[in-house]
Amino acid sequence: MKLSSFSKKMIISLIVAGILITIGGAVYFLFATRVNGEFYYAQTFHRTAGFGLGVAVGIIANIMKLYMLERSVHKIRNSENAGHAKTTAQLQHLLRFGLTATCLVFAALVPFVDFFGAIFGVLSAPVILYVISIVKRRELTEGGDED
Numbered sequence: 484m485k486l487s488s489f490s491k492k493m494i495i496s497l498i499v500a501g502i503l504i505t506i507g508g509a510v511y512f513l514f515a516t517r518v519n520g521e522f523y524y525a526q527t528f529h530r531t532a533g534f535g536l537g538v539a540v541g542i543i544a545n546i547m548k549l550y551m552l553e554r555s556v557h558k559i560r561n562s563e564n565a566g567h568a569k570t571t572a573q574l575q576h577l578l579r580f581g582l583t584a585t586c587l588v589f590a591a592l593v594p595f596v597d598f599f600g601a602i603f604g605v606l607s608a609p610v611i612l613y614v615i616s617i618v619k620r621r622e623l624t625e626g627g628d629e630d
Contacts (some may be wrong), residue, residue, distance in 0.1 A: 490553050493611065494546055500607045501542040508534040508600065530597075537590050537597035541604015544586035548579045548608075 486494075509531040516523045516530070555575035562568040583605055590601030 496611045497542050497545050501538050504538050504603050505535040533595050533597040534600040537600020538604040540586055540590055541601045545608040551579055
């Protein structure tokens with residue numbers, strides 16, 4: 484199945500956000516592990532790697548959920564039975580919710596994956612959607628003023 488242009492933009496935005504979140508975590512851990520003016524780079528690298536893995540797990544879960552949503556919408560749009568479409572939508576929503584829960588449980592149970600990194604990764608999608616909606620709204624209002 485071919486992804487829409489919005490989904491492609493969202494995936495690129497998620498990857499860029501994941502990289503920026505990981506860099507922000509690295510800077511934070513660098514200064515958080517400073518003791519008496521000295522940096523402990525090994526500990527910083529260890530904490531940053533775990534945080535980065537957590538963010539990656541969350542971003543991968545978001546990309547999978549985006550693909551599942553796209554597939555679900557395509558399947559519902561082509562459905563002729565309204566009851567079947569409703570059931571499909573509800574089941575797909577539960578599956579996406581279960582994927583998020585599985586991602587967070589995985590991050591909580593695996594010792595080298597940071598749980599808070601996974602939370603940042605999972606919560607990056609709603610933030611990106613909010614930013615995209617603000618940008619689109621500004622484009623629409625600016626475009627309407629020029630005409």
